[in-house]
Amino acid sequence: MFSKTDPIAPPAPPSRSPSSGAATNAGKSILASDLRITGEITSSGAVEVFGDIDGTLSARSLLIGGEGAVKGSVSxxxxxxxxxxxxxxxxxxxxxxATAKVEADVNYTSLVIESGAQIEGRFTRPKG
Structure with a gap:
């Protein structure tokens, strides 16, 4: 005769975890020419380096500008x-x-080298 009704629960907030495949709002980080960083830099977006970096840098994309210098590991x-x-x-x-000066061990899939670039190191491409 009597029935019990459940109260209506509010909807759960949407998940915004990076692994959910949702687009992130990661922007571009610009490290100016007067900036010197020693340590670890991590970004889910683009990083442009015009200063000096000594350490580990991980980003979706990296641009080292003409006056920029990076010493360490890059991913x-x-x-x-x-x-x-x-x-x-x-x-x-x-x-x-053409203005690049690189001394590195590089693991890559696709490689473009303009005439004039100075390179020294080991370049390896995964077999596949």
Whole structure:
């Protein structure tokens, strides 16, 4: 005769975890020419370096500007170098512009080297 009704529960807030596949609002981080950083830099977006970085840098994409310098380990989907890079690189697409000076061990899938770029190191591509 009597029935019990459940109260209506409010909807759960949407999940915004990076692993859910939802688009992130990661922007572009610009590290100016007067900036010197020693340590670890991590970004889910793009990073542009015009200063000096000594350490580990991980980002979706990395651009090292003409006056920029990175010394250490780099991990990014795309890496474009116009300045100096010294260390280890793990990337899908590695682009060296004519003004690049690179001394690194590079693990890449796609490689572009413009005439005039100075490179020294070991370049390896995964077999597949």
């Amino acid at each position: 990014a989907e795309t890496v474009e170098v116009k300045g100096k890079l010294d260390g280890r690189v793990s990337t899908q697409t590695f682009t060296l512009r």
